[in-house]
Amino acid sequence: MTAKLSLRMVRKRFDDHEVCKGIDLDVAEGEMVCLIGASGSGKSTLLRCMNLLEPIDDGEIWLDGKDISEPGLDPQPVRQQIGIVFQSYNLFPHMTAAENVMLAPRRVHGLSREDLRPKVTQLFTRFGLGDRMEHYPDQLSGGQQQRVAIIRALAMEPQIMLFDEITSALDPELVGEVLDVLRDLRKQGMTMVLATHEMGFARELANKVCFLDAGRILEQGPPEVLFSQPREPRTKAFLSRVL
């Protein structure tokens, strides 16, 4: 099976601190992969490396059989194919929700607001935000902002979506509405990689769960195996703390 996205011995260091110490990972088309592990284990950095927000120091990243980690490669076309949603939403505060979503398709794909309007309206409606399109981010709840951020990434029609602990900054009662969006995407067959602390969610929907520890994937497997019969003592220790 050829993977949609493949990481081979990916290494990333910040100054003299190595955050990713040779990571191998395959994500198949339509698959949902969850990265779990303590804060600082390298989950976020790994996601940021996947869509080239951070250049990797060594190793390779392949997308659809093409090496996208080649130094000097233009990262913009790659980023259009791999969307990312951040923990802190990172919406543009000076634009309405709809303008946030339309900016990139307008500037990158050269579409007009009129072209985009039907599709954007449909996305907002699908995620329960049909009446929030003209609101500014600070007029929206955390859960609504995060859903707008997801819509913003989806509007570029990426082939893969990365989610970086997108529910960690939310009040507990708002987590559900964001997870529902992920369930919806899962049903549509979107290829997804999540860094998450939502173990119940990972167990319910993931095809594969990877436990990261100190910059390495210590253990990976289907959720039913990894959660109930972890091999490594560190995985066991981590799971006993969070479950």
Place this chain on the structure above:
Amino acid sequence: MEETSLQKDSVEHSAATPTRREVYEAEVRRRSNRIALISVVSVTLAIFVLVPLAPGWEAVQRSFFNGRVFAETFPGLLEAFLMNVMIFAWSAPLIAITGLVIALCRDTRAPALFPLRLFGIAYTDIFRGLPVVLVIYIIGFGVPGLGLPRPWNSPYIWGTLALVLVYSAYVAEVIRSGIDSIHQSQRSAAASLGLSDQDTMRYVVLPQAIRNVVPANMNLFIALQKDVALLSFIGPVEIFRQAGVYKSLYANFTPYVGAALIFLALTIPATRYADYLMNKQNRART
């Protein structure tokens, strides 16, 4: 404002009988007001009683606070002040645009544009490092000295250029600090959507940066309004020069006081407004 509305609310709740705390706070407030009033009155009295006791007071009063001279020169001063307003009105937009361009020059990353970046750095270093009046002298007397034909020897043109050079350097630094204040995560978000660096700057960073530095820039433009008077050294008859003319005519300094009042009538409200914007912004951030 919130406090008073809160109090009203609580008064309503307690049905006219104030709580112990409310009684105490009202007493404290009355006491502070009393002390402040007494203090202001005594200081004002002291000034009005003591200053006129100074040996030179009568001479000062005659030459600085002469009601007749004031009444006769004030309309002329106001008229001359229109010149300041005009010079300000055409300088301000030029300064804003030049400042923005210089700020963007300093922010370029592409190696081919390195000369631009160097230029931006040199520009801000040089013009922030010189007294405004010196730049006005050098440019205002120097360039027309080249023997340019009319209208290119006009002190208005070269005086304006001097103001634009100096003030745009300050505006550029303020805008640059605004650009730096935009969190890296905004750039990350823009990059992750596939936006180019130019589009990220134009649509994501700059609109937020410029909004953040509006109050700081307002303070610069208030300073500019005052420094327009420096152009009087190279020719234009604006309010400061007009006041000088009246001073010689009447052998009296009152016109300067009149000019000062006119400046204050404009700059104090503007400063208050800038402070108000700045406070509003600080509150919004917290």
